[in-house]
Amino acid sequence: MAYITGPDVVKYACTCGLLKPITHLYFCRYCTQIRCSFCVCHEIDSNFCGKCSENIPSSEARLKKNRCGNCYVCPSCQQDLSTRIASKGSANPEEAKSTPKKMYYLLCQFCRWSSRDVGIPDQSTVTGGWPKRENVHANRLQELVDSYKAIILASKKHQQDKEKKKRVKCLSYTDRTGVTAAAIRKRLGLPADMTHPMLKNRPKNPEPAKAKSEVEDLPDSIFTEPLNLAEIMSIEQRLLQPEQQPTTVDKLFPVHKQLSIKRSLRCRSCEHNVSKPEYNPNSVKFKIQLFAYYIIPEIRIVTVEPLRSGKTSELIVKFTNPTQHQTTITFFELDLDEVESVVTEEVAEVAESFEQSLYLQEKQQLSLPSLGSLSQPSSLLASRTPSITVKPRRIKEDLNCKIGIPESSFILLPRDDAAEYDDSGDSHNIQDDPKLVKWRKSNKAFIRLYVTPNEDLPLNSEVTCGFVMQHIYTNTITSKVENKEPQQYNHKVKVFLTLGNSVGCD
Numbered sequence: 052m053a054y055i056t057g058p059d060v061v062k063y064a065c066t067c068g069l070l071k072p073i074t075h076l077y078f079c080r081y082c083t084q085i086r087c088s089f090c091v092c093h094e095i096d097s098n099f100c101g102k103c104s105e106n107i108p109s110s111e112a113r114l115k116k117n118r119c120g121n122c123y124v125c126p127s128c129q130q131d132l133s134t135r136i137a138s139k140g141s142a143n144p145e146e147a148k149s150t151p152k153k154m155y156y157l158l159c160q161f162c163r164w165s166s167r168d169v170g171i172p173d174q175s176t177v178t179g180g181w182p183k184r185e186n187v188h189a190n191r192l193q194e195l196v197d198s199y200k201a202i203i204l205a206s207k208k209h210q211q212d213k214e215k216k217k218r219v220k221c222l223s224y225t226d227r228t229g230v231t232a233a234a235i236r237k238r239l240g241l242p243a244d245m246t247h248p249m250l251k252n253r254p255k256n257p258e259p260a261k262a263k264s265e266v267e268d269l270p271d272s273i274f275t276e277p278l279n280l281a282e283i284m285s286i287e288q289r290l291l292q293p294e295q296q297p298t299t300v301d302k303l304f305p306v307h308k309q310l311s312i313k314r315s316l317r318c319r320s321c322e323h324n325v326s327k328p329e330y331n332p333n334s335v336k337f338k339i340q341l342f343a344y345y346i347i348p349e350i351r352i353v354t355v356e357p358l359r360s361g362k363t364s365e366l367i368v369k370f371t372n373p374t375q376h377q378t379t380i381t382f383f384e385l386d387l388d389e390v391e392s393v394v395t396e397e398v399a400e401v402a403e404s405f406e407q408s409l410y411l412q413e414k415q416q417l418s419l420p421s422l423g424s425l426s427q428p429s430s431l432l433a434s435r436t437p438s439i440t441v442k443p444r445r446i447k448e449d450l451n452c453k454i455g456i457p458e459s460s461f462i463l464l465p466r467d468d469a470a471e472y473d474d475s476g477d478s479h480n481i482q483d484d485p486k487l488v489k490w491r492k493s494n495k496a497f498i499r500l501y502v503t504p505n506e507d508l509p510l511n512s513e514v515t516c517g518f519v520m521q522h523i524y525t526n527t528i529t530s531k532v533e534n535k536e537p538q539q540y541n542h543k544v545k546v547f548l549t550l551g552n553s554v555g556c557d
């Protein structure tokens with residue numbers, strides 16, 4: 052788990068040029084490219100409450116302002132509030148023998164805030180009926196919302212009328228006689244109603260807000276009495292209740308819990324999902340889960356000798372194969388200037404495929420003239436074409452250390468979960484280059500590399516090096532569908548290592 056929360060000392064370059072740790076990357080199997088969170092579309096699948104695990108449809112969630120109706124969070128520390136039982140004896144002493152009544156109040160287990168602190172009466176049911184506080188500006192807000200809704204409706208209606216007029220091209224009275232509606236109105240003695248239909252249906256504008264010139268004076272006590280910060284709300288606490296924004300802690304009221312979402316991620320280039328969660332809010336599993344650390348070998352720094360400018364040090368890195376297929380790792384020199392040409396080539400390729408799809412679309416429309424006349428099918432097709440919006444950029448990383456690129460490559464065995472518990476020793480018979488491979492076990496290999504920090508590197512500066520790793524990616528999608536041998540590709544990844552700070556000569 053340390054590599055998920057620890058410092059990012061090993062970074063992989065995304066196709067777009069951003070450097071990220073492998074845990075933050077995805078791998079699109081259809082494009083055979085790395086994708087980061089900027090290279091994917093984020094789509095909301097479902098809204099749910101994290102406390103009661105209730106799935107809430109998006110329309111209802113919008114109506115409830117994205118908050119759960121039954122769960123509350125602490126207004127003081129924003130953690131979930133829990134309901135506590137308190138028994139209460141009857142107020143009438145004659146009925147003292149009767150069973151005490153159960154009452155409920157809200158309590159925060161983290162900061163001990165309770166609904167009794169602010170004088171909210173205990174409730175007789177678990178789910179509560181906790182008093183709702185009226186928003187003093189509710190009427191004004193509703194007025195604004197209504198008037199904007201009316202404006203949208205009017206403009207929609209106007210648009211529809213316009214389209215109807217365009218579509219129904221039958222001859223009107225004016226077309227046949229050349230007499231305009233206004234002229235007829237005049238002859239009949241009616242007032243010439245020339246207002247635009249849009250203006251006629253226009254809803255009344257809401258009353259504009261007015262600035263007051265007279266404001267209440269501050270109380271005198273604010274200048275004389277010392278401030279007790281324990282009684283004043285923090286900014287977070289105030290902003291949790293935006294409609295009231297009280298200033299003192301005695302006005303802290305429980306807040307409805309904000310809903311959480313489940314989202315799926317879609318590759319921007321090919322529109323296939325790289326991540327899709329299961330619908331059930333209780334499930335933490337995924338339907339589709341193409342994380343890069345399931346496909347690309349993981350690299351970790353094991354040891355590095357003290358780094359001195361101009362001196363060669365030994366670096367041991369561990370490679371782990373996460374896949375069920377054997378792979379071969381080959382090293383290449385990293386050239387950051389080369390990136391630009393690769394990028395332009397890629398853009399040209401994408402543009403070509405885009406043009407091709409457009410051509411196909413035209414062809415389809417020509418062959419189906421009845422469909423071509425309707426606008427809908429073409430717009431549907433257009434939404435399926437590649438939509439590259441993230442422009443790959445040049446990798447911004449200062450490399451101040453040379454790395455000796457090994458000439459030989461090495462094999463990483465497939466992952467075998469049972470091998471983790473096998474102490475009998477490895478039975479592999481791989482002829483390794485002893486200069487390169489220091490040690491190996493199941494799907495892991497410890498590799499010896501040599502790094503030389505630059506001559507002019509000042510003391511105590513961070514040393515960064517990089518290389519290109521080529522691994523074999525085995526594509527199993529086509530093999531499953533067509534019952535063929537899985538296809539294999541050579542996939543190259545740019546890897547950057549932060550080795551630590553340089554030290555002096557001794």
Ligand SMILES: [Zn+2]
Pocket residue numbers: 065066067068069085086087088089090
């Ligand atoms: Zn990216």
Ligand SMILES: [Zn+2]
Pocket residue numbers: 100101102103104105119120121122308
């Ligand atoms: Zn809830």
Ligand SMILES: [Zn+2]
Pocket residue numbers: 125126127128129130159160161162163164
């Ligand atoms: Zn609390």
Ligand SMILES: [Zn+2]
Pocket residue numbers: 079080081082083318319320321322323
């Ligand atoms: Zn893709």
